[in-house]
Amino acid sequence: MKVDILAIGVHPDDIELGCAGTIINEIKNGKTVAIVDLTQGELGTRGTAETRYTEAAEAAKIMGVVARENLKMRDGFFTNDEAHKLQLIQAIRKYRPEIVLGNILNDRHPDHGRAGHLISDAFFLSGLSKIVTTDEAGNEQEKWRPKYFLQYIQDWYHEPDILLDISDVFEQKMQAIQAYGTQFHTSAADSESGQQTYISTPDFIESIVARARMLGKRIGVKYAEGFLSEKKIGIKSLDALVLRET
Template sequence: MPGHNGRMKLDLLAIGVHPDDVELGCSGVLIKERMRGKKVGIVDLTEGELGTRGTVETRYAEAAEAGRIIGVSARENLRMRDGFFRNDEEHQMKLIAALRKYQPDIVIGNVLEDRHPDHGRAGHLIYDACFLSGLRQVKTYDDAGNEQEKWRPKYLLHYIQDRFYEPDVIVDISDVWEERLQSILAYRTQFHDPNSSEPQTYISSPEFLDAITARARMLGKRIGVRFAEGFLSKKNIGISNLDALVLQET
C-alpha cells in the first residue's frame, strides 16, 4: 500500500515501454528478488496500442495476470503514446514522478538501442529520467499536489531485448525459470497460439519463444547454470570483497 505522500518504497522497479517487455527482459530477476523478500514493481510506459494482435483491454488483463505471477507490489501504466512518445521534458517529468513515488534502489529498463525504435528511445528516456530525478530543483508533485522528494536509484540496468549485447551482469534464474515462462505466456494474444485467427507477427511464432529459451540457456552456460538473464550497465559495478565473485550452489 502507498505510504506517506503517496509513496510506495520498492527495492526494484522494472520499466518497459510495452506491456510484456519487462516479462521478456527481466521477469526472472523480479521473481527471484521477490522470493528473497524484496518489493518489486513494474511501470509500463505505453498501453501497446499499436500492437497487431490483441487490444488495449486484453493487454491490461494480461499485464495484470503476469504481474500476479511475478508477485509485484505495484504495477502502473503511464499511458504514453505507443510509437510516438519522445524523450523530452513532458515525458521525463512523468517518469520522474513515478520514480519518486516508488523510490527504487535499482531500476531495470529497456535497452539503449534495439530493433524496435521504441525500445532504444525508452531506454534513453529511462536513463535521463533516473538522473534528473535526483536533482532537487526538478519539481514534481504527487496526485494530492504534494511536492515529491528527489530520488536517484543506486543502479540502472538495461535488459537485453531483440539484439544481443555482451552483458555486464548475468543473473542465475534457473530456480524460477518456469514462473518466468508463465509470466511471458500470460500474454496470450501476443505469443504463439495455434488457435488464434489474428495475423502472425514477429513475436507470435513458436520460434520466437524457442529463441527466448535458447538465449537464457546460452547465458546460463556462461556462468555454469541452466538459465540466466543478462543486463547492461553504463555505471561500473563495484564489490566490497572477492567473496561476491563466488557463485553459490543452488
C-alpha cells in the same frame, strides 16, 4: 510506496521477456518490486489495449509484484522530451527504488531504444532537487536517484555486464510470458486466428529459451538473464563473488 526494484518497460510484456526471472528471484529473496509500463502497447497487431491490461495484470500476479501501473504514453510516438521525462521522474520518486531495470538503449524496435534513453535521463534527473514534481495528491515530491539502472537485453544481442542465474524460476518466467495469450504462440493466440507477427511464431519463444540457456552456460547454470550497466559496479571484498565449479 518505497520499493527495492522498479522495472520499467515501454510495452506490456517487455519486462516479462527481458527480466521476469530476475524479478521473481528477487521477490523470493524478500525484495519488493513494482512495474511501470510506459505505453499500452496499442499499436500491437494482435490484441487490444484492453486485452493487454488484462494480460499484464495476470503476469504481474504470476511474478508477485506489489504494484503495476501504466503511464499511457503514446505507443510508437512518445518522445524523450521534458513532459515525458517529468512524467517518469514522478513515477521514480513515487516508488523510490534502489535499482531500476529498464529497456536497452539500442534494439530492433525503435521504441525500446528511445525508452531506454528516456529512462536513463529520468533516472539521473530524478535526483535533482530543483526539478519539481508532485504526487497524485498534489504534494511536492522529494528528489530521489536510484543507485543503478540496469538494462535488460531484448531482441538484439548485447554483451552483458551482469548475468543472473534464473534456473530455479525459469518456468515461472515462461508462465508470465505466456500470460500474454494474444501476443505469443499459445493455444489461446492460435484460436483467435489473428495475423501472424514476429513475436507470435513458435520460433520467437524458442529463441527466448535458447538465449536464457546460452547466457546460463556462460556462468555454469541452466538459465540466466543478462543486463548492461552504464555505471561500473564495485564490491567491497572478494566474498561478494560466488565461485562455481565448472
